[in-house]
Amino acid sequence: MTQDIVILAAGKGSRMKSAFSKVLHKVGGIAMVRRVLTTASSLPESKLHLVVGHQGEQVEANCQDFSANIVWQNDPQGTGDALRRVAPFLQKNGATLTLYGDVPLISASTLQKMTALSNPNTLVLLTICLENPMGYGRIVRNEQGKVTAIVEQKDATESQLTINEVNTGILLAPNNHLQGWLASLTNKNAQGEFYLTDVIAMAARDGVDILTVNPENEAEVAGVNDRVQLAALERELQHQQAVSLMKNGATLLDPSRIDVRGELTTGNDVVIDVNCVFEGKVVLGAGVEIGPNCYLKNCTVGDNTIIKSNTLIEDSKVGENCDIGPFARLRPGTQLANKAKIGNFVETKKAIIGEGSKVNHLSYIGDTEMGANVNVGAGTITCNYDGVNKHRTQVADNVFIGSNTSLVAPVQVADGATIAAGSTITKQVGENQLAFARARQTNKDNWPRPVKK
Incomplete structure (x- = not known):
């Protein structure tokens, strides 16, 4: 009827x-x-x-x-x-x-x-x-x-x-x-x-x-008339979802400490540690491991990727066999190819990171297209915002970027280039070139240190 x-x-x-x-x-x-x-x-x-x-x-x-x-x-x-x-x-x-x-x-x-x-x-x-x-x-x-x-x-x-x-x-x-x-x-x-x-x-x-x-x-x-009843139904729903995930082949190290606020799909042998929150639509491939205190929203994660503790991933696509965190943040528009690595205290936004590339620690990579097998040293940032507009940085394959480098967009770095540590790059770097952009160092003898007043 x-x-x-x-x-x-x-x-x-x-x-x-x-x-x-x-x-x-x-x-x-x-x-x-x-x-x-x-x-x-x-x-x-x-x-x-x-x-x-x-x-x-x-x-x-x-x-x-x-x-x-x-x-x-x-x-x-x-x-x-x-x-x-x-x-x-x-x-x-x-x-x-x-x-x-x-x-x-x-x-x-x-x-x-x-x-x-x-x-x-x-x-x-x-x-x-x-x-x-x-x-x-x-x-x-x-x-x-x-x-x-x-x-x-x-x-x-x-x-x-x-x-x-x-x-x-x-x-x-x-x-x-x-x-x-x-x-x-x-x-x-x-x-x-x-x-x-x-x-x-x-x-x-x-x-x-x-x-x-x-x-x-x-x-x-069960109906809801007050916030106490609302909280009780929340716990009931989370319990139901945890049971469903485990029956589907996921391991939850503590089923009472997971929150699914949307739709979470998991492949076989996924392992999720405590206090993880999933919002929107999240898809985890087989063999994915997620450490404690992670937050994932509207993202897909490929097979056998490891996400370490205290990592945030939002509106992003992560490939297979990636290594992320701890304390990493993937903001909307991030795409990691297979075997990419994002280390501790790294933030990405609208960044395409190629296969096998590594951004190991203490870096910001935004509005960037990066090729394969790139190594990004600690403290590297893409200067993508001029105060009014956003600009893109393009890094080709097999590039080595030394620590504490600033890439001032728009800028291009070609295949096989090397950028010396501490450089501020404002113009194109050609294939297999070494780029270094530093102020000349000056040493002064017998310089008096400041004293506390």
């Missing part, structure tokens, strides 16, 4: 004590509502509706790439009220799946189990049994075990409060019945709100089959 998917994201979230919408707070580096939208988008034949209210402009702007139908709920009066506002946009046939922007870990597989049961005379509920059901609506069943109603905590009788099967809020209802049920909702309850859960009793009354599905784990249906 075709599906309307409604994501409720209009709540104020006052317990977050935040200047921006609750559903925009991140779990695993991604806004909660975007996680829900991404999962919903994976279901076939679906039309997305996003219900916004408090700080709705923020939510709409953050989610515009999903092409969801935006429905406003400026004066929220419950979940039923939200669905009533979406009702004019629902397809005549098919079914409507209701999700929540602050329940970010719901899985596509669970939703697929629900949609597999969908038909014009079936309502599907996602329920779960909890040891402590406090605060949740209870699932009421008759003697035959069929669901007859959902009773909210504040409206439940003493006997109903003993029920531990609870409503998660996620349901799939056939549109041919849902429109009438929504029109019949009232707010005659302890909260004075229109409960979407009231449609369950209506479905039972109308002879509609009510089926239940259970999630794989409790975290799937």
Whole structure:
């Protein structure tokens, strides 16, 4: 069946004590509502509706790439009220799946189990049994075990409060019945709100089959009301991701000390030490080793490369069998060919480093194209910025650059050239030439050292 998917994201979230919408707070580096939208988008034949209210402009702007139908709920009066506002946009046939922007870990597989049961005379509920059901609506069943109603905590009788099967809020209802049920909702309850859960009793009354599905784990249906719950879901997600990485062939020296805030793909025999953070999309080839306290964002790393401790890599491409760090920083636009080496306290930016080239320590290489088998001595910098514009440095193959060299761009160094230590290079160096550019040294006899005043 075709599906309307409604994501409720209009709540104020006052317990977050935040200047921006609750559903925009991140779990695993991604806004909660975007996680829900991404999962919903994976279901076939679906039309997305996003219900916004408090700080709705923020939510709409953050989610515009999903092409969801935006429905406003400026004066929220419950979940039923939200669905009533979406009702004019629902397809005549098919079914409507209701999700929540602050329940970010719901899985596509669970939703697929629900949609597999969908038909014009079936309502599907996602329920779960909890040891402590406090605060949740209870699932009421008759003697035959069929669901007859959902009773909210504040409206439940003493006997109903003993029920531990609870409503998660996620349901799939056939549109041919849902429109009438929504029109019949009232707010005659302890909260004075229109409960979407009231449609369950209506479905039972109308002879509609009510089926239940259970999630794989409790975290799937856990919502976020404050930052404590947000942190708990963050840890749960990181645990899930760590388990997945290890099952995929990666070794995590401490699975509780890794943070994946995006998408991390690993080849076989990857080893990741403690306190590493991965953001955006990161791909690690087979045999990659990453030392402690590293940060990688939107980058690819080739097979058997070693990244030593306290290294930062962002928006870069690293080849195979490279050696990087410790304390190195690869800024956006860096490309390392196979067997390149970037040593301690080296920074690169928009730099193409050729195969087997080495920038071992204490250097800055920016806006540079460097060939193969180049050796860059300590303290070398490319002077790429004139105060207004950036300029490129071009270094050919087999060049030797002595320590403490300044390459003032734009400048070219040809194949096989050698630059003497301490030189400031401002013009082209030809093939196999030796370039040295130093001030003449002067020595003074009997020079008095300064004394402290």
